[in-house]
Amino acid sequence: MNAIEETKRINDEYNFFNEICEVKPSGKGKLSGYYVSVKDCIVVKDVESRSGSAILSGYKPVFDATVVKMIKEEGGTIIGKTAQDEFGFGSFSVNVGKGMKIPLNPIDKERSCGGSSGGAAGFTKKAPFKHIAIAESTGGSIVCPASFCGVYGLCPTYGLVSRYGLMDYASSLDKIGVMAKRIDEIALGLSVIAGHDEKDATSATAKKEDYGLQLSKGVKGMKIGIIKESLGKGTDREISKKVMEKIKVLEEKGVTIKEVPLPLNAKYSLAAYYLIAMCEASTNLAKYCGMRYGKHAELKGGFDEYFSSVRSANFGDEVKRRIIMGTFARMTGFRDAYYIKALKARTMMIEEYRKAFMEFDALISPTMPVIAPKFSEIKKMSPLQNYMMDILGVGPNLAGMPHISCPAGEKEGMPIGIMVTGNQFEEGKIIRIAKALENGQ
Amino acid sequence: MGNEFTSDAVVGIECHVELNTNTKLFCSCPRKGTEEPNSRCCEICLGHPGSKPSVNKKAIEFALKLCLATNSKIAKELVFSRKSYFYPDLAKNFQITQYEMPLGSNGEIKLPGKAIKLKRIHLEEDPASMVHSGSYVLVDYNRSGNPLVEIVTEPVMESAQEARDFMKQLITVLEYLEIFDINNCVIKADVNVSVRESGYSRVEVKNITGFKEIERAVNYEVQRQKHEAKDGKKAMQETRGWDADKGMTFPMRQKESEEDYGYIIEPDLAVIDITDDFVGKIKLAMPEMADEKLRKFLDEHGIEETTANVIAKDRKLAKMYEEVIKEVDRELASKWIRRELPRVLNYQKKSLEESNIEPKHMISLLKLIQHGKITEKTGQQLINMLGEAPFDVDEHVKKEGLSAVSDSSQIEQFCKEAIKEAPKAVEEYKAGKEKALNFCVGIVMKKSKGKAKPETVMEMLKKLVD
Numbered sequence: 001m002n003a004i005e006e007t008k009r010i011n012d013e014y015n016f017f018n019e020i021c022e023v024k025p026s027g028k029g030k031l032s033g034y035y036v037s038v039k040d041c042i043v044v045k046d047v048e049s050r051s052g053s054a055i056l057s058g059y060k061p062v063f064d065a066t067v068v069k070m071i072k073e074e075g076g077t078i079i080g081k082t083a084q085d086e087f088g089f090g091s092f093s094v095n096v097g098k099g100m101k102i103p104l105n106p107i108d109k110e111r112s113c114g115g116s117s118g119g120a121a122g123f124t125k126k127a128p129f130k131h132i133a134i135a136e137s138t139g140g141s142i143v144c145p146a147s148f149c150g151v152y153g154l155c156p157t158y159g160l161v162s163r164y165g166l167m168d169y170a171s172s173l174d175k176i177g178v179m180a181k182r183i184d185e186i187a188l189g190l191s192v193i194a195g196h197d198e199k200d201a202t203s204a205t206a207k208k209e210d211y212g213l214q215l216s217k218g219v220k221g222m223k224i225g226i227i228k229e230s231l232g233k234g235t236d237r238e239i240s241k242k243v244m245e246k247i248k249v250l251e252e253k254g255v256t257i258k259e260v261p262l263p264l265n266a267k268y269s270l271a272a273y274y275l276i277a278m279c280e281a282s283t284n285l286a287k288y289c290g291m292r293y294g295k296h297a298e299l300k301g302g303f304d305e306y307f308s309s310v311r312s313a314n315f316g317d318e319v320k321r322r323i324i325m326g327t328f329a330r331m332t333g334f335r336d337a338y339y340i341k342a343l344k345a346r347t348m349m350i351e352e353y354r355k356a357f358m359e360f361d362a363l364i365s366p367t368m369p370v371i372a373p374k375f376s377e378i379k380k381m382s383p384l385q386n387y388m389m390d391i392l393g394v395g396p397n398l399a400g401m402p403h404i405s406c407p408a409g410e411k412e413g414m415p416i417g418i419m420v421t422g423n424q425f426e427e428g429k430i431i432r433i434a435k436a437l438e439n440g441q
Numbered sequence: 442m443g444n445e446f447t448s449d450a451v452v453g454i455e456c457h458v459e460l461n462t463n464t465k466l467f468c469s470c471p472r473k474g475t476e477e478p479n480s481r482c483c484e485i486c487l488g489h490p491g492s493k494p495s496v497n498k499k500a501i502e503f504a505l506k507l508c509l510a511t512n513s514k515i516a517k518e519l520v521f522s523r524k525s526y527f528y529p530d531l532a533k534n535f536q537i538t539q540y541e542m543p544l545g546s547n548g549e550i551k552l553p554g555k556a557i558k559l560k561r562i563h564l565e566e567d568p569a570s571m572v573h574s575g576s577y578v579l580v581d582y583n584r585s586g587n588p589l590v591e592i593v594t595e596p597v598m599e600s601a602q603e604a605r606d607f608m609k610q611l612i613t614v615l616e617y618l619e620i621f622d623i624n625n626c627v628i629k630a631d632v633n634v635s636v637r638e639s640g641y642s643r644v645e646v647k648n649i650t651g652f653k654e655i656e657r658a659v660n661y662e663v664q665r666q667k668h669e670a671k672d673g674k675k676a677m678q679e680t681r682g683w684d685a686d687k688g689m690t691f692p693m694r695q696k697e698s699e700e701d702y703g704y705i706i707e708p709d710l711a712v713i714d715i716t717d718d719f720v721g722k723i724k725l726a727m728p729e730m731a732d733e734k735l736r737k738f739l740d741e742h743g744i745e746e747t748t749a750n751v752i753a754k755d756r757k758l759a760k761m762y763e764e765v766i767k768e769v770d771r772e773l774a775s776k777w778i779r780r781e782l783p784r785v786l787n788y789q790k791k792s793l794e795e796s797n798i799e800p801k802h803m804i805s806l807l808k809l810i811q812h813g814k815i816t817e818k819t820g821q822q823l824i825n826m827l828g829e830a831p832f833d834v835d836e837h838v839k840k841e842g843l844s845a846v847s848d849s850s851q852i853e854q855f856c857k858e859a860i861k862e863a864p865k866a867v868e869e870y871k872a873g874k875e876k877a878l879n880f881c882v883g884i885v886m887k888k889s890k891g892k893a894k895p896e897t898v899m900e901m902l903k904k905l906v907d
Contacts, residue, residue, distance in 0.1 A: 332701050
């Protein structure tokens with residue numbers, strides 16, 4: 001069976017893909033022989049790209065995202081667009097667009113893959129051939145599903161990887177990253193997609209690096225902080241225990257471990273994150289109105305009635321919720337109290353991280369406070385409980401710090417993840433730590 | 442605010458000027474070119490998912506030039522914001538503009554005897570254009586993303602005339618900076634107008650295109666408000682539109698005037714530092730502006746005031762003048778560049794560039810006049826011809842034998858003939874009617890095809906008759 005047929009067979013069982021394709025490489029290089037899945041929100045020329053939303057039904061992009069171009073040039077074959085929460089709005093990949101399927105956890109089909117890059121993580125676990133997933137994170141959408149599916153997931157420093165061609169959720173928070181079964185494949189994937197892009201004004205000018213060189217460097221002499229608030233109330237005890245066991249492995253390898261409190265992040269990161277993300281999202285999603293591309297409807301009434309009818313019919317509930325809340329928070333009279341305040345809080349939280357990195361090489365915490373929940377449990381959760389799931393992953397996302405989730409054992413047969421956060425542009429260090437954790441397994 | 446005003450009318454202008462860049466503000470599509478609808482656009486100016494803006498450095502430079510020329514305070518950082526509203530001409534359903542921190546603030550445009558204070562100058566993108574076609578509206582994205590500067594004045598103008606003077610002076614400044622071309626850049630304005638009779642209740646008039654329309658709209662609005670007040674109608678703050686065809690303002694829906702744009706910082710664009718170094722470089726390259734030129738023309742060149750004004754206001758005429766006086770007398774040059782050159786261009790309906798008349802043409806022409814080689818009349822005929830299509834003036838004069846006739850035997854011959862042909866005029870002259878001899882001068886001029894100098898002819902005639 002060839003890779004595409006294999007992918008189709010797996011997809012029939014787990015719904016990891018919104019679209020399966022075979023886009024051949026344009027060159028030979030580091031990824032020759034690799035199949036690469038791309039999250040639906042990253043555009044691939046001529047392949048239906050919907051960001052998990054019905055409003056983009058039938059939309060075939062006219063250009064390749066910069067990362068897609070880089071992958072093709074390095075020899076990777078694009079095999080499809082992975083399932084996600086609509087526009088990335090969720091932590092369980094259950095908020096899929098109208099008419100789309102929910103991806104199922106590769107270990108237990110009753111459970112969620114996590115989100116929003118759920119399809120990417122699930123397929124990474126299952127792929128029976130050389131595979132790397134290109135995923136995306138706004139507030140934890142790479143590490144959460146990586147943790148729930150038992151794979152590696154790295155979200156880089158904001159600006160390290162070009163966002164050109166990423167359908168925006170919240171532009172000041174969105175990052176494209178990688179998922180893989182092994183840490184060396186993470187290093188490989190990141191080496192390909194990182195680098196300056198003049199088409200993305202927020203792209204960093206950092207020099208291109210071969211992260212593979214980090215794998216042999218070891219961790220001896222490093223100083224790592226355990227985020228104090230991450231192991232207490234709200235985090236499953238079994239998960240805390242497993243994470244502590246992993247930390248012991250690092251200590252044995254010559255790492256100094258110390259507890260570090262991040263009180264501002266613990267208290268305000270979730271609120272600041274959701275405010276900024278929703279404000280930006282409500283403007284980013286304004287362009288979807290049935291006029292230039294994607295889903296159209298019969299032209300009736302004035303333009304505002306037409307736009308409303310297309311948006312009402314094709315956006316899911318969570319999308320509508322975030323557009324309404326985001327629009328509210330940036331209106332005159334509320335703007336200063338919500339949007340502007342959240343921006344200020346964000347600056348303070350970045351400062352808190354910076355201070356911590358003056359002392360530590362990296363910070364550690366569990367990735368998620370729980371193992372992958374069952375769909376039946378998710379149904380009972382309120383929107384607020386849903387948002388609370390992001391508590392651990394939101395901090396580094398808000399601050400734009402690179403972070404990686406590594407497999408750290410199991411509970412009830414389900415994977416647990418440990419998250420390593422590094423200072424900006426210190427992907428190398430967190431890859432070294434992840435490598436040390438992998439060896440210790 | 443209203444109570445601080447004392448003048449008859451109070452006018453403030455918010456105008457949008459298209460910058461004369463090659464490419465659009467956030468992508469590399471051409472700003473001008475083929476008019477085929479939707480042919481000059483890409484994923485960025487069409488707002489396709491995943492596309493992102495990158496700022497055109499030239500547009501920043503142009504806007505900074507305007508800030509410098511108006512003595513505006515320049516922001517340390519260039520920060521863009523998203524202004525959100527749903528409209529079919531907005532590719533993203535938000536416009537990238539500036540909100541909290543405009544690029545320039547507290548500037549001024551100087552008019553004779555008064556400086557018009559500028560609240561702010563900022564950069565923003567133009568939306569697409571909408572074409573109404575029967576029951577449909579068609580959208581053309583060729584314009585989408587073109588660079589605009591928005592210039593907002595304080596409400597300090599006191600009449601339509603002053604608003605017009607301001608706009609004229611603004612255009613002079615823009616043209617001097619070479620950041621705007623009246624032939625291919627659009628200028629639009631919203632104005633706010635209030636009158637004493639209504640207690641200065643502010644009325645905003647939106648969507649006025651073209652600077653002449655601005656004066657018309659202000660004029661109309663001042664009169665309308667005065668009439669309303671006279672009729673005892675209660676003044677209210679409102680937003681009106683301008684109908685150029687009817688020459689009238691009309692009320693707009695409340696909804697359109699009370700929109701809440703929910704501004705956020707544009708997160709797809711990094712904040713750009715406006716360094717002293719960058720501004721310094723632009724400052725060094727700043728041209729001499731109209732005010733400075735006027736001062737020079739008056740004080741140093743000593744040319745007549747109105748002439749100096751007309752030339753200094755028009756960058757291209759000023760440039761022509763400064764080139765021509767390198768070889769030609771200043772007074773003669775200024776006279777011809779103020780009057781004859783614009784007359785010909787106006788007649789030909791051409792701009793100076795379109796006419797291809799260059800300083801070398803004017804220099805040749807004026808030198809011939811200055812040295813008495815041709816008459817002013819021949820000069821006028823020649824400049825008319827230059828207006829159609831330029832040519833080598835010296836060669837033409839030589840070839841066509843247009844040099845002024847100074848051969849006195851030839852003139853004497855013509856005069857003798859004229860005296861014979863017009864005995865009656867000669868009689869009258871002899872009887873004491875001085876002017877009668879002009880008739881004979883006319884005959885001689887005709888015979889010489891205008892090449893004789895009238896003064897010389899008159900002298901000769903008198904000699905012959907007496």
